[in-house]
Amino acid sequence: xxxxxxxxxxxxxxxxxxxxxxxxxxxxxxxxxxxxxxxxxxxxxxxxxxxxxxxxxxxxxxxxxxxxxxxxxxxxxxxxxxxxxxxxxxxxxxxxxxxxxxxxxxxxxxxxxxxxxxxxxxxxxxxxxxxxxxxxxxxxxxxxxxxxxxxxxxxxxxxxxxxxxxxxxxxxxxxxxxxxxxxxxxxxxxxxxxxxxxxxxxxxxxxxxxxxxxxxxxxxxxxxxxxxxxxxxxxxxxxxxxxxxxxxxxxxxxxxxxxxxx
Amino acid sequence: xxxxxxxxxxxxxxxxxxxxxxxxxxxxxxxxxxxxxxxxxxxxxxxxxxxxxxxxxxxxxxxxxxxxxxxxxxxxxxxxxxxxxxxxxxxxxxxxxxxxxxxxxx
Numbered sequence: 001x002x003x004x005x006x007x008x009x010x011x012x013x014x015x016x017x018x019x020x021x022x023x024x025x026x027x028x029x030x031x032x033x034x035x036x037x038x039x040x041x042x043x044x045x046x047x048x049x050x051x052x053x054x055x056x057x058x059x060x061x062x063x064x065x066x067x068x069x070x071x072x073x074x075x076x077x078x079x080x081x082x083x084x085x086x087x088x089x090x091x092x093x094x095x096x097x098x099x100x101x102x103x104x105x106x107x108x109x110x111x112x113x114x115x116x117x118x119x120x121x122x123x124x125x126x127x128x129x130x131x132x133x134x135x136x137x138x139x140x141x142x143x144x145x146x147x148x149x150x151x152x153x154x155x156x157x158x159x160x161x162x163x164x165x166x167x168x169x170x171x172x173x174x175x176x177x178x179x180x181x182x183x184x185x186x187x188x189x190x191x192x193x194x195x196x197x198x199x200x201x202x203x204x205x206x207x208x209x210x211x212x213x214x215x216x217x218x219x220x221x222x223x224x225x226x227x228x229x230x231x232x233x234x235x236x237x238x239x240x241x242x243x244x245x246x247x248x249x250x251x252x253x254x255x256x257x258x259x260x261x262x
Numbered sequence: 263x264x265x266x267x268x269x270x271x272x273x274x275x276x277x278x279x280x281x282x283x284x285x286x287x288x289x290x291x292x293x294x295x296x297x298x299x300x301x302x303x304x305x306x307x308x309x310x311x312x313x314x315x316x317x318x319x320x321x322x323x324x325x326x327x328x329x330x331x332x333x334x335x336x337x338x339x340x341x342x343x344x345x346x347x348x349x350x351x352x353x354x355x356x357x358x359x360x361x362x363x364x365x366x367x368x
Binding site: 208 | 285
């Protein structure tokens with residue numbers, strides 16, 4: 001009977017040993033790395049060459065959509081915003097941003113759709129549709145190399161906190177929080193693939209696994225499915241708050257859109 | 263919204279070996295996948311790619327279902343004279359796209 005408390009004690013120690021390192025230790029500023037640095041040289045070569053990067057095909061499509069007239073008012077993005085190279089430079093580096101009318105943050109896809117509804121009187125584009133991804137990629141590509149500054153707006157503070165809480169929150173049948181991999185184990189591998197830091201510097205990005213461009217929300221949803229959790233719907237406030245936290249966590253890192261990942 | 267990205271050097275020396283890179287936007291649906299309700303998604307791929315240098319064919323490739331979306335094809339040729347490269351992609355459902363690029367050989 002003497003051994004039972006010892007076993008419990010040992011079990012507690014083991015549990016403590018497992019749990020303790022999983023307590024979120026945020027990545028120091030100097031140690032932050034883009035997902036690019038985790039990829040193979042072959043994948044990096046695709047991203048480095050704009051004529052090899054399939055994400056650029058969508059950027060080209062986005063450039064033509066930018067000039068297409070749409071909606072009841074028959075206005076194109078270019079009619080108001082003119083040269084995207086000037087008007088959209090640095091925009092993606094500030095998103096998700098606070099929308100006064102909605103009273104909550106919106107991501108770049110949602111901003112494009114809000115602009116369509118409010119200013120073009122057009123129907124919003126479906127999440128992950130080729131058109132929405134192409135326009136988003138085109139707009140975000142204008143900010144390539146610009147340092148991320150999302151979250152500078154004080155109105156976003158409570159939403160960043162909520163996003164951070166979700167990032168730290170264990171969920172799904174595997175009972176894992178984002179932080180358990182992307183803060184605590186980013187220097188390790190999971191089934192042969194590098195665990196990255198989850199720095200969203202290149203979205204929308206071309207994923208070789210997807211064989212297409214995809215948004216940060218698609219990536220987040222597949223991560224949630226990966227821990228056997230019920231993913232939030234596209235455009236859900238929770239997902240946008242998580243995006244907001246991730247972007248504010250990557251503050252200072254340059255935008256790479258359209259990035260290429262395995 | 264099919265579009266192509268072509269990378270051909272604008273200038274080359276006579277006799278120089280140059281690399282040509284082409285990227286074509288295409289879903290390359292294999293014909294082996296099914297929808298959530300079990301229906302077969304029909305095959306939709308590019309079946310043929312060719313390149314002509316001043317009218318003479320210098321490269322041709324047949325493509326098959328195992329090739330990934332947005333096929334990226336690169337090859338080398340010798341820069342013999344100034345002129346034009348013509349690229350043609352042909353595929354299922356009447357898919358036909360072409361692009362061209364100019365080169366100056368000194």
